[in-house]
Amino acid sequence: MGYLRTALRDSLTAEELELLPSGFDRIGHVAILALPPQLLPKSADVARALMRLKGVRTVALREGPIVGRYRRPQLRVIAGEQVTETVHKEHGCLFKLDMAQVMFAAGNLHERGRIAKLVRPGEVVVDMFAGIGQFSIPIAKHAKPRAVYAIELNPTAYRYLCENIRINRVGPVVNPLFGDCAEVAPRGAADRVIMGILHVAGRYLPIAVQVLKPAGGVIHYHESVPTPLRFERPVERIAAAAAARDVEILGRRVIKRFAPGVDHVVIDARIGPA
């Protein structure tokens, strides 16, 4: 039985306990969860239970999906300090961010560690949708890349990206680039390209192919896909973007359920020489 169910068994009815989400996220000092409408009148009880957890100083409700080009969350603080800027520790890295301003997907924890382990010494990596450095910082910290180009369009996320490069002391390796990756990504430069965005990544695949060295390299392509098509559609899109080049699918995995009937998947594809 989850923490919330146990903590709330005396304050919620059996039906209400059934409606509780199976989990919640903890990013730094902020606990975040989504409640179904029927449980909103009980949000004070839920918040009190979360505030009892060691290290939690703020409780926030997710009030809708992540929106817009900058992937901004919709949060409302319901208990504790009205402070959503925090420092989150993960994979031995520090991530400073404002949870109400920029996205940090707790469910991608494993993927962030996995990618850092794949990078070989001396590689050049281009992180096309870098956010606050979710992939770039662990790569620089745990692998030995020659360079990581971390590209970010949202000024707020870019500010945190630069700060995270500084506090993790990876400045000599990670080069932050501000702007649209379609314009600022270095062409013909990368051994590995990370496309860590869901709703638009397909459009940027031809650019990712151009960003690879002429000798080719690996693309980590993320997409949200209806479950029946979950590997077929992204693989087809990669093959179409790579045009006449050889494509070898190195891996395909579901990262998490994105919505009912929709999966967040990542495909690792090696693109052959131009």
Ligand SMILES: C[S@@+](CC[C@H](N)C(=O)[O-])C[C@H]1O[C@@H](n2cnc3c(N)ncnc32)[C@H](O)[C@@H]1O
């Ligand atoms: C969904 S977040 C993901 C961050 C990180 N890659 C991860 O997977 O956790 C995507 C980020 O890409 C940024 N972004 C969106 N379009 C972009 C573009 N065309 N060029 C560069 N960054 C972009 C957004 O501002 C946002 O911070």
